[in-house]
Amino acid sequence: MADFQANTRPFAELDRAGRTRRLRRLAEAALTAYDVPVARLTPLAHGLNTAFRVDGADGHRYVLRVQRPDGPGPARVRSEMAWLSALRRETDLVVPRPVPTRERDLVAVVADPAVPEPRTCVLCHWVDGRFVDERLSAPQLYAVGEFTARLHLHGARMNGLDRGRVDDLTEFGRTQVDGFSAAVVDRAVARTGDERIRDAVARVRAVRAELGFGADAFGLVHGDLRQVNYLFHRGRVRAIDFDDCGFGHYAYDLAVTLGALRHLPQREELREALLDGYRSVRPAPATTDPRVLAAFATLRRVQLRLR
Incomplete structure (x- = not known):
């Protein structure tokens, strides 16, 4: 029974x-x-x-x-x-x-x-390799930066695929023409009771307008490149779980990776290594600008709260 x-x-x-x-x-x-x-x-x-x-x-x-x-x-x-x-x-x-x-x-x-x-x-x-978190080293993050830049170079050429935007505020936002519309933001504020979301959205709007949407700043990105989604095998970086991939600014992708390092005591060293590795392949000052990365990092935190 x-x-x-x-x-x-x-x-x-x-x-x-x-x-x-x-x-x-x-x-x-x-x-x-x-x-x-x-x-x-x-x-x-x-x-x-x-x-x-x-x-x-x-x-x-x-x-x-x-x-x-x-x-x-x-x-x-x-x-x-x-x-x-x-x-x-x-x-x-x-x-x-x-x-x-x-x-x-x-x-x-x-x-x-x-x-x-x-x-x-x-x-x-299956992708072989090992995941690393607390013991992440600067050379490993440098390699992650190189990998991410090469991923973005390829993503810049992948136009026409049916993938959404990675930076829409919420699932409801993905159903709207503007993922940051007043209706989307109002719903997010009502759900969380946090008016600071309006300021976060305003900062991201300004940054997106400043960066523009050309292939030098915007394209197909992983969308969730955290420690659970990149791994190491014989000294090389590998990436898995592209379920969140979509179109967005390359800085958003970097901000996701950086945000996942916040709990680590060596986070500043890892941050610099990641960005140095990225710049070694894609010397893009606007993408790695601290102010730009901070705006997208705040957006990412809001998105995670609203999942």
Whole structure:
């Protein structure tokens, strides 16, 4: 009886473990779309999306991501995979390599009776490496800066992909023509009770206007390049989880990386190393201007509060 009740309870009433069990079955169904012999499926740390490590009977390892229902839809996820594929073809940057389905699609949309809505799924080859946080060193952040600059150089050429803006204030803002409109800001202030949001938005508006939207300052960016999304292997930087990628100012991407270092005692040393590494590839004074980075860092903190 207990098992029957667990299987018939509404998805929204399940705890994380219960939802993961349901999504595992959906993931198993998704994997039938790929020419990958599966030996084992293991849930990974649960974020906004749900991911599974896939150990193949062929000796290869993969990651299957089951998209959250309120996240990017199939077209936008397909664009994310298209950028990753282009990065693998056209650069030596190490990022996840998408696995196409048997139908040569980069996504699989799968439904399961126990999950309320169809889910977009993607499969990528596993990226080896280790994550570092407290022991991050200046040479490592210099390498992250170089990597980020090279990523931006490639992102500047990726016009026309169906990805949104990374700097819209809220999810509601992404549905509006202007992600900083009065209606968007009013909702954010009402939700938090913090009038300082208006000043933060005004500063970012001014900075965006100053930077402009040319390819020297604006393009396709990672959007969430924090310690949990970059890793090191044999001295090289690698990046994963491009789920938040979209169009924005390159300074926004740097501000996200810098903001994630705030808890570290060596943060100033790491900050300078990151920016030095970035400038070694892209000597762009406006992108690395402290005032510009501070404005985007404040925006990022507001965005995280409103998630």
